[in-house]
Amino acid sequence: MADTRQCAILLGGLGTRLGPLTSAMPKPLLDVAGQPFVDVLVGEALRRGFSDLLLLAGHAADVVLAYADALSARLPADARVRVSVEPEPLGTGGGVRHAADLLADQFLLLNGDTWFDFNWLALLGAPGPALAARPVPSADRYETLELAGDGRVARIVPRGQAAGQVLINGGVYRLDKADILRFGRKFSIETDLLPQLVSEGRLHAIAREGYFIDIGVPETYADAQAAIPRQRRRPALFLDRDGVINHDDHYVSRPERLRWMDGAADAIRLANDLGLHVFVVTNQAGVAKGHHSEADVQALHRWMAAQLRRAAAHVDDWRYCPYHPDATVPGYAAVHPWRKPAPGMLNDLMAHWPVNRAHSLMVGDQPSDLAAAAAAGVASLHFTGGNLHAALAPRLAAMAAAPDEEPA
Ligand SMILES: [Mg+2]
Known part of the structure; x- marks a missing residue:
């Protein structure tokens, strides 16, 4: 692609x-x-x-x-x-x-x-x-598309000549x-x-x-x-990164060290196709502890986004928290409201995007992920490994089928 x-x-x-x-x-x-x-x-x-x-x-x-x-x-x-x-x-x-x-x-x-x-x-x-x-139930107002078996358009049919469900x-x-x-x-x-x-x-x-x-x-x-x-106003899928989208290989900061979780791109694309928001919320204390820089985190996320895009999958927005109370790097020592289990990253995303909170879901591999979700008023799912698409598909379908929430 x-x-x-x-x-x-x-x-x-x-x-x-x-x-x-x-x-x-x-x-x-x-x-x-x-x-x-x-x-x-x-x-x-x-x-x-x-x-x-x-x-x-x-x-x-x-x-x-x-x-x-x-x-x-x-x-x-x-x-x-x-x-x-x-x-x-x-x-x-x-x-x-x-x-x-x-x-x-x-x-x-x-x-x-x-x-x-x-x-x-x-x-x-x-x-x-x-x-x-796009399918419509009746064709009278439109030209319609006749497709060949291989997905090519075989013919554009003039207005009024096709009946019933058409494209x-x-x-x-x-x-x-x-x-x-x-x-x-x-x-x-x-x-x-x-x-x-x-x-x-x-x-x-x-x-x-x-x-x-x-x-x-x-x-x-x-x-x-x-x-x-x-x-x-869409339900959102909030994803922890390490241990959910990629294996948690301890301070992953470069593409060559990143091992995708099985089914990660498929799970994200399914959420995209179902009309949900997809957000990443990740603690990156490796910055505070001097393992890598914020620029490394941002570059890795750009690389991940480009890889996902090749699979027709997209993350709408990313949040990471570089702070930690025991930082060794000046400027990053803080009990920060964005660091999970605090809900700051989720709340910030919900302030910037129209989110149907009642039908959103946070997926994480750690208790701190589930606690952040609870503090943000979002349901959560504990992912313990395996294929991410298989683990999420039923929940995502239910989220997409949920009733609309009226904007505040
Ligand atoms: Mg994790």
Whole structure:
């Protein structure tokens, strides 16, 4: 799987169905529950490791430029956002092509006014250009996708010609820059590029179930105000690191010493696919005791994240505690509220992310993990070794099936 880090988002459309709301505002920048809708897509991209954000603007581009300025101030250090402004409406494909100088060889592309909530990393495993397909019970309003046995799209069926449960385009793509450059200045992803790829037998479909919303019509825009915060509030899987994700080989600080627990990537990907948050919370007293530095811990976590991503798995956020009361390294001697059994790391994550606490789970191999969970009001599971996926699969399925929790 290529290490695709770029996520481009189409923001240039006119949004005429929403009337005056979008006369001076790109539809994806409309406020949903106190933040621009596109912020949802940006957040979903970032937690999956898409660190190179490309906003494709047209109509009311000044609003996009201002949004990007504000966004760049709060991005993590390893992420960036850039904006490409089309000089006139060029179509969805033309808007991408206009940004050719900024495009990576392979990139994820999102419609900016819809959110299809599934694990987008699944698209990166496709052997070529791919789109996300979503099942709908009735096809009359949509073109539908006819798949070949090998997952390729055999045919795009015109509106009104398919009946019953069908697959339709979910508006999330994994594309190659080389294909974009084959077209002229003005073209459409949907009506030019996709049919071309299908005719060449090169377009793959990844079919997924998942929450979907299109804010482009007044009724769904109104629904979105309550529905999107509810959808984003996910149960969380909190994972201890040493003894859960990797074997506890005493102050592991370098990739060559890390032995993954059997089923670790599979367990994390399952939680991702089920729509849960995944967080790591790890005591790293090795820093306080001089075995390694915080930079070593951070570098190891970046390496682990890259390895997991190759298995279409992602950790949304990481917390570690470098402090210990018996530190030998100056500056790290503390009875710190983040050090398990204290709940500080879990509470900090729940302050930064919308978490359905009642249906979350902490998995650890030590009594201090279980105590931290209890202090944070989170259920816990004592992992004693073996295959992590096998140990967690039933619990994760139950968490995903749990009822939504209304945002506070
Ligand atoms: Mg442990």
